């Protein structure tokens with residue numbers, strides 16, 4: 001039964017790798033299956049300066065350390081694959097990969113993470129982490145005394161615009177409508193901040209630069225006039241999308257498509273746990289993903305141990 005594991009973890013970001021470390025170290029036979037590159041959003045992060053115990057590290061390096069740590073304890077990690085189907089309702093869970101390989105397990109942890117909603121402008125992918133950020137807490141400090149743009153018109157956009165004035169010399173808030181959707185107190189606070197100015201009814205249509213972001217092209221919605229503005233950084237806050245599209249109908253999701261879990265990272269399905277950015281939560285950071293991954297792993301290990309105890313007792317009685 002080479003393809004049978006105690007636990008299969010879906011997703012090898014900070015949450016999934018942490019679960020892999022804890023489970024494998026506890027001698028729970030674990031397989032991590034990951035679409036894309038190991039490390040998830042960490043590998044998009046040029047520099048992580050708020051992971052306790054590590055003053056400064058590139059996201060890629062931190063991901064490599066987590067991966068090596070998990071493998072050292074015996075965790076098997078398979079990446080750059082496609083999950084074709086997930087069957088999680090029964091006691092034995094089945095995962096089919098690339099339409100051919102089938103792996104089974106007694107428990108499953110879903111840690112598929114998520115992504116910030118993109119604005120869809122030209123070169124947005126190219127400058128992600130190289131001038132474009134989706135996280136003020138993570139990257140604000142890199143823009144000390146620089147000029148930045150904040151995109152969005154909701155609470156988080158205006159709240160973050162104000163918080164970014166701690167670092168930036170000038171913040172330009174760009175919003176597609178002529179009014180904000182944010183609560184009045186967020187709007188008032190942004191408007192009274194002397195470092196913030198506003199460009200309304202406008203959208204960024206292109207990011208411009210060579211290696212690093214240097215400028216943006218902004219189009220006015222009603223006149224269609226295009227203006228190019230020199231800028232050091234752009235922060236985008238137009239929402240967040242959890243990677244749960246493939247889980248619809250399989251597992252309970254809330255109105256924002258986040259996986260519903262309890263405090264032990266358990267879903268309502270027996271033996272199915274979830275952790276990290278794909279679950280219902282407010283703060284999405286490496287530290288919080290790592291914490292969720294730890295809790296999910298400990299809960300899954302307890303589930304597996306109880307299962308083994310039950311099986312042993314059953315054998316003993318018969």
Ligand SMILES: Cc1cc2nc3c(=O)[nH]c(=O)nc-3n(C[C@H](O)[C@H](O)[C@H](O)COP(=O)(O)OP(=O)(O)OC[C@H]3O[C@@H](n4cnc5c(N)ncnc54)[C@H](O)[C@@H]3O)c2cc1C
Pocket residue numbers: 010011012013014015016033034035036037038039040041042044045047048049050051083111112113114115116128129133134135137138139243246275276277278284285286287289
């Ligand atoms: C640009 C940027 C900068 C950031 N900077 C910081 C920072 O400085 N400090 C900080 O603490 N946080 C930062 N964050 C946030 C932090 O990176 C995330 O909160 C954290 O890494 C989330 O980890 P995760 O494991 O939950 O999810 P993810 O990192 O999203 O990992 C999920 C993994 O699952 C895989 N996957 C998705 N769908 C499937 C599927 N169906 N099947 C199999 N695999 C799947 C993905 O490919 C990915 O590898 C930043 C985020 C971004 C985008």
